Amino acid sequence: MKKLIEISLGIVTSVGGFLEIGSITTAAQAGAGFGFQLAWVVVLGTLCIAFLVEMSGRFSACSKHTIPDAMRERFGVNFFAITLAVLLGVTLLVLAAEEGGIAAALEMATGWPIPAWATPVAILAWLLLWRGTFGFIENGVSALGLVTIAFAVGAAKMHPDYHAVMTGMVPSLPTHDRVHYWFVAVSVLGASITPSLYYFYSSGAIEDKWDASYVGVNRVIAAIGMGFGGFLSLAVLVLGALVFHPKGVEVQHYQQLPELLTGVFGRKGFWLVVASLGIACLGATVEIALALAYTIAQGFGWRWGEDLEPHDDARFSLTYTLLIAAAALFVLFGVDPLKLTEISMALTAASLPVGVFPFLILMNDREYLGEHTNGFFGNAVVMVISGLAAVLAVVSIPLQLAGG
Amino acid sequence: MHLIADILDEQLRDSRGENSGRIDGIVLELRDGQPPLLAYLEVSPITLLGRFSERLARWYAKYDARLGPGRGVPYRVPWARVTREGPTLRMDIDVRSTPINALEDWLSRHIVQRIPGG
8 A cells, every 4th residue: 555655656756856847948949840750759759758767766675775875886986977977967957947937937927037037946955855854755745746737638639630640650761951940859858858857756765765675666667657758748849849849939938838728728728838847947946956966965975865964964065056047057157948958958968978877877787686686678668768868969959059 | 905996986985984084095005025014094184185186286285284183195094904894994093183074164163154054
């Protein structure tokens, strides 16, 4: 019974935590630019993150190590430093994009400009971490994220051509705007396969005191939670395809996003998109800030834990404080959140192998996992998809920049 | 036992189970006509930085010394006081009696406790 409750709770948090600035905008852009044709990329990205999340939960439950902890131990400090630098650089941009997303939602709600919201947003996110416990953040904030289900309801109400959507799930080559097609594909992959998500999940398994008996629970949560999250991304893509694609409109501003639902729900649709964006990005902000602080604290062997009082783990608490403040500077100085999202998602995709490949080595190490090491299929899925994402990113980012 | 694989970079806990940094370095004692002896484990940012660059480590050591008594040189745990416990190494010393957490304590007293709710 206890495990059943944990499974449902885990699924709620995964679903509530899946959609954020990256998945919402990149899926909307994919639908707007190419109809249903890029649906296959959402499927690939979801498959990869579901496998990664399952692996990170299994890793922590069986080895009692978090990923950064084991990375430093297994590969030494020099290698850990490189991984940390890449993760920190890319994820700080993602964090800035998420804070920008909250600010953009507040701008749409109040009419006050985005930079004016930078400081209140940073203080709100910081207060949640400073005063909240892990359970409160994991369950409370992400349960609110269930408002994003509105995208699925909206997509269903638009009665899309389901056969065409299914056809889009089969990979196909672009017929026009080749460079843009691959760039959007890369952004969608980067938005789905967020390293901070599975790093967060691995620390969560330790905070929730999982052991090897949770391997089954973990598998169900990862499969259903991530699957349903990917389904919501797909719903956004379908809405983008139905609302923007026929008119030939590209998604270039946040202010366009409410149109995804105003067609179906009218004025209520506007508020649903604003609430979805604001809440989803707030959830992502606290998760990402925590994930980075966990990584740094674990890598250096500090005291850490969201359930400790800040004065008991001062370095850990000040680390997430500084990260949130640093990210807020981007918003304060008026960097366009949409541009930030595009760049950070593409860079996430390009840097995937740096974190993913060493993690796969850990997942095949019997010293850590005993009999629970990866199978061939899991290794292959994650290696092929993240490798593909990185290659596509390295090729398409310069071309996209060159082409404006 | 493999020194590099099993000891270096491992998580260290103290006698109460508190995280007390990671094993940043290993000190061997060379003895005439006998094999070297594992004498100490070092836990210190100075040792850690020294693994990247000796100059960087020397430069940083001056600032590390300002953190209080026992800082400015790497802190050494005698190997005899360390045992393996599950995924971590455990020393039978209370971390509060060592300078390992000097920065944590300073930040806690001077910054965190001055912020409401800290």
